[in-house]
Structures are given as structure tokens and as C-alpha cells.
Amino acid sequence: MLKHRIFATVKALAFLCIAVNAQASSVSVDFATSTLVGESYQVDAYIEYNFDDEVLTALAHGIALRIDIYIKVKRERNWLWDPVVRDETLSFQLERHALSDHYLLTDLNLNQKEQFQYLDEALRSLGSINDHFLFDSSTIDANATYVGFIKSELDIESLPPPMRPIAYISPQWQAESSWYEWLVK
Amino acid sequence: MKQSGRLIFISGIGLFAFMLISLVMMSEALQNSALFERLYSGLLLFITIGLVALTILITLNFRRLSRQLRKRIPGSRMAVRMVIMLSALSVTPVMIVYYFSLDFLHQGIDNWFDLEFEQALDDSLELSRLALDLRMKEILKQSEQIADEFTEISNVAVPFEIDDYRIRVGAEEFTVMTRQGTLIASSTSDRLSFVPTPPHGAILFQVQQGSSYIGLDTIRNSELSIRVVVNVPALEIGEGARIIQALFPVTPRINELARNVESSYIKYKELSYLREQLKISFIMILTLVLLFSIFSAVWAAFYSAQRLAAPIRDLAEGTRAITEGDYTTQLPVTRNDELGFLVASFNQMTRKIGSARDAVRRSKEEAEAQHTYLEAVLGRLSSGVLVLDRNKKLRTANISSGKILAADINAMIGKPLPELVHRYPYLDKLITSISADLDKRGDWREQITLFGASGRQILMCSGTSLSLSAKVEEKVYVVVFDDITALVQGQRDAAWSEMARRLAHEIKNPLTPIKLAAERLRHKYLNTMEADQADTLNRLTNTIVQQVETMKDMVNTFAEYARSPTTSPEFMNINVLIQEVVDLYSTLDEQSKIEMQLASDLPNIKADPDRLRQVFNNLLKNAFDAMSEQSNTQLAVSSKRVDKTGVDFIEIRIRDTGPGIDKDIIGNIFEPYVTTKTKGTGLGLAIVKKIIEEQGGIVWMENNSDSAGASAVIRLPMATTEYTDNMQHQIAQNVS
Numbered sequence: 001m002l003k004h005r006i007f008a009t010v011k012a013l014a015f016l017c018i019a020v021n022a023q024a025s026s027v028s029v030d031f032a033t034s035t036l037v038g039e040s041y042q043v044d045a046y047i048e049y050n051f052d053d054e055v056l057t058a059l060a061h062g063i064a065l066r067i068d069i070y071i072k073v074k075r076e077r078n079w080l081w082d083p084v085v086r087d088e089t090l091s092f093q094l095e096r097h098a099l100s101d102h103y104l105l106t107d108l109n110l111n112q113k114e115q116f117q118y119l120d121e122a123l124r125s126l127g128s129i130n131d132h133f134l135f136d137s138s139t140i141d142a143n144a145t146y147v148g149f150i151k152s153e154l155d156i157e158s159l160p161p162p163m164r165p166i167a168y169i170s171p172q173w174q175a176e177s178s179w180y181e182w183l184v185k
Numbered sequence: 186m187k188q189s190g191r192l193i194f195i196s197g198i199g200l201f202a203f204m205l206i207s208l209v210m211m212s213e214a215l216q217n218s219a220l221f222e223r224l225y226s227g228l229l230l231f232i233t234i235g236l237v238a239l240t241i242l243i244t245l246n247f248r249r250l251s252r253q254l255r256k257r258i259p260g261s262r263m264a265v266r267m268v269i270m271l272s273a274l275s276v277t278p279v280m281i282v283y284y285f286s287l288d289f290l291h292q293g294i295d296n297w298f299d300l301e302f303e304q305a306l307d308d309s310l311e312l313s314r315l316a317l318d319l320r321m322k323e324i325l326k327q328s329e330q331i332a333d334e335f336t337e338i339s340n341v342a343v344p345f346e347i348d349d350y351r352i353r354v355g356a357e358e359f360t361v362m363t364r365q366g367t368l369i370a371s372s373t374s375d376r377l378s379f380v381p382t383p384p385h386g387a388i389l390f391q392v393q394q395g396s397s398y399i400g401l402d403t404i405r406n407s408e409l410s411i412r413v414v415v416n417v418p419a420l421e422i423g424e425g426a427r428i429i430q431a432l433f434p435v436t437p438r439i440n441e442l443a444r445n446v447e448s449s450y451i452k453y454k455e456l457s458y459l460r461e462q463l464k465i466s467f468i469m470i471l472t473l474v475l476l477f478s479i480f481s482a483v484w485a486a487f488y489s490a491q492r493l494a495a496p497i498r499d500l501a502e503g504t505r506a507i508t509e510g511d512y513t514t515q516l517p518v519t520r521n522d523e524l525g526f527l528v529a530s531f532n533q534m535t536r537k538i539g540s541a542r543d544a545v546r547r548s549k550e551e552a553e554a555q556h557t558y559l560e561a562v563l564g565r566l567s568s569g570v571l572v573l574d575r576n577k578k579l580r581t582a583n584i585s586s587g588k589i590l591a592a593d594i595n596a597m598i599g600k601p602l603p604e605l606v607h608r609y610p611y612l613d614k615l616i617t618s619i620s621a622d623l624d625k626r627g628d629w630r631e632q633i634t635l636f637g638a639s640g641r642q643i644l645m646c647s648g649t650s651l652s653l654s655a656k657v658e659e660k661v662y663v664v665v666f667d668d669i670t671a672l673v674q675g676q677r678d679a680a681w682s683e684m685a686r687r688l689a690h691e692i693k694n695p696l697t698p699i700k701l702a703a704e705r706l707r708h709k710y711l712n713t714m715e716a717d718q719a720d721t722l723n724r725l726t727n728t729i730v731q732q733v734e735t736m737k738d739m740v741n742t743f744a745e746y747a748r749s750p751t752t753s754p755e756f757m758n759i760n761v762l763i764q765e766v767v768d769l770y771s772t773l774d775e776q777s778k779i780e781m782q783l784a785s786d787l788p789n790i791k792a793d794p795d796r797l798r799q800v801f802n803n804l805l806k807n808a809f810d811a812m813s814e815q816s817n818t819q820l821a822v823s824s825k826r827v828d829k830t831g832v833d834f835i836e837i838r839i840r841d842t843g844p845g846i847d848k849d850i851i852g853n854i855f856e857p858y859v860t861t862k863t864k865g866t867g868l869g870l871a872i873v874k875k876i877i878e879e880q881g882g883i884v885w886m887e888n889n890s891d892s893a894g895a896s897a898v899i900r901l902p903m904a905t906t907e908y909t910d911n912m913q914h915q916i917a918q919n920v921s
Contacts, residue, residue, distance in 0.1 A: 061458035062451035098454070099313055099409075099447045100401040115403055117387055161211075161225040162459050162466035168226070 024171035025052040029180035032150045041134040047127035047152045052172040064095040066158035072149040146184035151177045204235040239480035246487035259501030260494030267490035275482035283475045306450050313446045324433050325399045328413045332429050335417045344370040356431040364426040409435045496524040512539030573662040577602050589668045643670045681857045685743035693740040696733050703729035752793040766801040782823035792880045800876050803869045804839050804897045811843030833903040842894040854886050
């Protein structure tokens, strides 16, 4: 009994060590730009997600992943801090449907679902932001300079509780891009 | 309980409660509780912080206890033993429970995952897929047949035919579009939805490659449906290629079963994947519970030990205060148990001891006051008082006893009486009389005559025994004595004076007629008698006349001795008077050698110079008479200021080198008719004594201890000095 318990504990610790020392996931923003279409500014961006096998294994085993995309627009000022004129979070949930062997991508803001036969297809769709409305041109100062920021990350807090302690310390689950900024024109 | 202690206790209980609730919430969160799931990380952080806080609390308590142990503060060892005992009692069962819980945890979680159960789930999923596959194959075949039929229907006619086709094949939605995905026509059974669900790019791409697509659609109306996309064969080259997409519903029962299978499969897969994480999480929570229990128990042990040791520490502090003489210490009674009763009893004891000590102090103060009072009374008492213990050791003596006995009695306190005799041999008779049968005698009274350096001394002694308590050891003997020498002497002098006065009166009166008769007899019969008879008559009458003259002188001397003093005191320098008298004797007898040692700092005294001149005349004459038969004579006259037994006086000493005075008469030398000379009236020294006593002084004769001869010693009090009079006058003025 003692041997079994020690073995199990060692196994758990080994699992923890492997999880901590494994390769990391990566998320990067390839590009982001905004265009004035009619009276509104729209943003186009592409974010590339390269999840670690551990993350993909969890997805394959029915663990739903929540990915957040943060978009901010600041007005530049010379002497004071830059005020945020637009702050938006786009939240998506990626999960696998076992019966159909498809991947479901849910826009949590709009509560809309998309079904993909392949994971790459789902990740491309997740990373593609096309013609996303930023703000009306009438609401901003035409003479001011606006800078847009975008980043994306995997939300660890949405994982099942047993996974969170390991996810917090494991680089495999640290899927977070740096802020990408562009000049809003 | 002190304020800080109460605060720590409440904080500790609060922390304990919050951590317990947090652990329950974490446990619920692990069991898929939506309520606490979002709080999981926060709870984990809070519990970790709580454990750190408990660790800090325990560390602080440990340091405090270690410090108390090093300083040997009472109760600290008991606190250590209690902490160890309580910790061991609480930690041991918790560790046993932890050990078995870990084992049960591993076994329990492993038992969740059974291979047969997993295989059954896989099979059920596969069965579901197969069941749906059969339906999908039928639908694909049917759809391809419909696509063939659509070959002959032009794009213009499609809108008119499409509803019939949809109804015929039983589809929910039927859409005809170009291969690029452009809509040509669509029909749906849902009257509220007019927009068809377009196929995804990947499906279009597959169809464009010439393959048909059929698959499950999971997103439309949250129900399962079968999506089929097939190519419509083209009759002519160049005609636009078309595709047909149809969505077929799945029966509600199949939908429900498929959903259940999907849900169970996913849940099991998720649990299977989370098996190790679950174990880690449960072990972590169990470990947190263990640490929480141990830390809480240890902290509670520290707290309980300190609380239990606090009254003991207070008692020790109170005891120490009592040993240092502080009986005012009152300890706080904060408990109602046995320790509280003990502390209350201690307070009562200290109060009683304090009261008793105050009573003892008061009685001691009263005794001291009584002692001081008695000392003052005894000190001012003219009688000498000696107190002896049962061992005949001198216990108390007043000042007058030393003065009377001319001994340093205070130096003999605590010493036995024989030692007093050894140091002052002339007290032998007194000590012998006192010591004799002291135990058997009750109150006694006795007159004792001593022969000291100052001559004969008559003491009237009385004594008694006193019991200070019931114990025999506390028995003391009190001896009171008075120097009645002066009294006896005074009485004797008075008697002599009376006798002298009567003698002078009775003898002097007939002397003159006798003398006159003798002279007349001679005058009348001298010329009538024959020569030889006349010679006889003349000789006899002359004898009568001379003897009468002698008797007259004697009577006059008696009269002088007996007459009342008529002194005229004035301030005078005693040295001047001495020098004057000595000069007179030097002039009369140039052979006489007189050595003078007169102190220069003598103050003036108030006395009658004529009377004192007579004193010095008598004494010098006596001295020369005493040395008349010696060839080498030496007379010394000295004066000095003497401070003995707290009284200042002037001492004049006339020292001769004669034969000295016989011890038998030295005590009575100043009495009338006591003399060693063959000539003289025997009243010279008596008159000297009388005059000195008139001036408030004292005179005695003593044999020289270092050589032959005797000394006449006169002491005149300084109380009558000019200086003292001036001081008394000033004091009187200040008082007025």
C-alpha cells in the first residue's frame, strides 16, 4: 500500500515536472491595420496560434479553450497620459465535438457558433479579424493621432479548476502574445 | 484576557473560520460547482496566504516561548510541555488520517476509470456514429439522385420546382447554388428563417474537387442535422456548374441519445485527461487541510498553553513581589476555574499578609516610640538605671549611670557584669551586691559605699525583676541607684554647721569675761604678790589670756564655717586669680617652686573672687604644709577646659609631692576635724569644700597615680560662664 502510494505521488510529481519543463505555446499577432470605410473605422488583423501538444491533447479530450482578444485604441498626447478611447475584448471558445469529430468555435460576445472539420481551419478562423468595427469617424478628433493595440491570450481561469495550478506555472499553457500596435488611419 | 490577547484570539478564530470556508469552497469547486469555480484560484491564493499567516503566528509564538524559556520566566516550561503534548495529540491522528486519505484518494480516483467502462463509452460513440452513418448514406444516395434529376432543370425553373423537391426528400432546407457558392434558389421548412446556411469553404472546396460531402451539423438550432452537398451533373459544356445542399433533420429521439452519448463521452474523456491533475489537486487540498489542521492545532496549543500559563506566571510574579516585600500586589482574576480560585486565594492571602505586616509595623513603631520615650526619660533621669538580662549581662544603661559610676557604661552594653568589674575595679562592691542572689530576691533596696578615684561614694540602690513575657528567658533585672554622697555630706555639713554655730555662741560668750577676769586678776594682784608668786600669777594669767585668744580664734573659725554664705559673684578670669595667689606665695617663700600650666582659652566664669581666693589660699597652704618636711618639693598648679560626659567645665588641679593622703581618710578629708596635720583647726578643707559647692563646683582630693603626693581637684561649671549667660540672654530675647 505504501509502495503504491509513493509510486503514485512520484508519478504525480513527475507529471508536474514534465508539465513545467515542456515547450511553450505561442501566440503572435502577424499584422493589424485599420481602414476608414465610409464613416467608420474597421480593423483587420491576423493572429497566429501555435498551441502546444499538451493544450491540443486537452482540447482533444473535451477541454474547452477560451481565447480572449484585447483591442484598445489610445489617443496620443504630448504631456499627459494617453486616454483609451476604445477598449474591447473579443472572447472565443474552442472545443471539439466528439460525435461529429468537428471543432466548434463560439463567439462568446455574439453567441455565434462555427463548425470546422479541421483544427487548423478553426484556428485560422479564430485568428482572422476582418472588417471589425472600431468607432465612427465622427466620434474622434480628426487632428489627433490614434494608436491601436491588440493582443490575445489563452484564459487559464476558464480551465477546469484542477488544471489551473499547473497551467499557471507551466509554459505550455502560457499562450499570450505581446501587444501589437498600429497607427489608426 | 488582555486587549491584545483578545484581538489575537478573535483574529485567529476569524482566520480559522475563513480558511475552513475557503477549503470547503475549494472542495466544491473541484467537484464542478459553478458557484465557486471562478473563485478557485483566489481561494487557493487566500488559503496559501492564510497558511503563511498561521506560520508567522506560530513562529512568533515559538520565539516568544523560546525567549520566556531562556529568561526562565515561570510557566514557560509548563507551556512548552503543553504545546508539545497538545501538538502531538492533535498532529498524530491528523497525520494518520492524511496517510489513509491519500491512499483512498489514489484508489478512489483510479477506480473512477475502468477500462471496460471506457470501452463501453467508445463503443456507444461508435454505435451512434454508425447509426447516423447509415442514415447519411441513404440521404447521400437520395441527394445524388435528386441532383441527377436537377440536371434537366434550368436555373430559371429551379425556384418553381425546389419546394416540391424539398418536401419530396424530407429535408429541412434545400438550396441550389453555383459551385462558387452563389445562391440560385433555396427552400426551407422554417418559416422564420429565409436565409440558408451556406456550406463552409472547406466543404465547397471538397465539392469543387468533384466529391460529395455529407456530415453532421451541430450548430443549427443547437440540434443535430445532416448536411449533404452534392454536384449537379452538367449536360452541356460551358453551362454553369451547380451544387445542391440539403439539411436533413435527425429524429428527436436520436438527437437526445446522441447528445447524451456525446455529453457522457466528453465528460469521461475530460475526467480521464484530468486524472493526474485531479489527484494533484485533491492531494493539494488534502495537504492544505492537513497543514491547516496542524497549524491551527499548534497555534491553538500555543494559545491554550499561554493562557493556562498566564495565571501561573502571574502567581510567580506575585510571589516574587511578596518575597521582595511588596504585599500590595493584586493579580487579575480572569477565570472562573480552579486557577481563578487559586489566584483569588493568592490575592486574599497577600491582603491578609499585608494587613498583618502593617499591624506588626504599627506595633513596632509603637514599641520604638515607647523605647525612645523610655530612653528619653531614662536619659534625663538623675538616677542611674541598669537593666540586666537573666545571664547578668548588661542590657540597658542610662547616661546618669555612667556619670554616677564614672564609667563608660555604654561600652559595656551586652557584656557580663564581671567584665565591668574587671575594667572598673572600684565597682566591685556594687556589682557584688547587685549580683548576689539576683534570682531569689524580689524588690530590694540597699545602700552601698564605693571608694573610687573621687573618694567615697554612697549609692542608694534598689532593684527588682521584670518579666517581659511568659517565657523565663525574657526575665530582666532592673537596678536603680542614686548617688547620695552629696546628700549625706550635706546633712553632715549641716549638722557640723549647727554644732559650730552653737559652739561659737556658747563658748564665745564666756571667753571675754574669762579673759577680762584673768587680766583683772593679774592687774590687781600682780603688784601685791611676791616676785615668785607674781611670776607664777603672771604666767598663769598670760596662759589663760592666750588660751582664751586661741579659743576665740577657734570660735571665729567655727563662726566662719557656720555662717551663711554672702557671695558676690562677678565675671572673672580664674587664671588671673590663680596667678595672683601663686605670686603671693612665691613672694612669701622664694624657695618654693611652683609650676604653672594655665590654659589660655578659658572663658570667664561667674564666681565670688574673694571666696575663691580663700580656697586657693587654703589649698596652697595645705600643699606647702604637706611638703614642709621634704627637701625637694614640687608644686604644680594647672587649669584646663574639660569636656566629659557632655558637660563643659574648668578643672583646676593643685598637685604636691608630699606623702599623700591615707586611704582611710581620703573619703572624709573634707569633713571638719579630719586632718593629717598636727596643727590647725581641721576646718580648712571643710571651708574649701563649702565655698566650692557655693560656687556650684566640686572638689576632691586624690593621690597621684604616677608619683608620690596628692592633688586637689576643683571643677567649676561652665554653665555660669559669661558666654553662656550671653547666649541665654540672646535666646531669651529671640523667644520674646
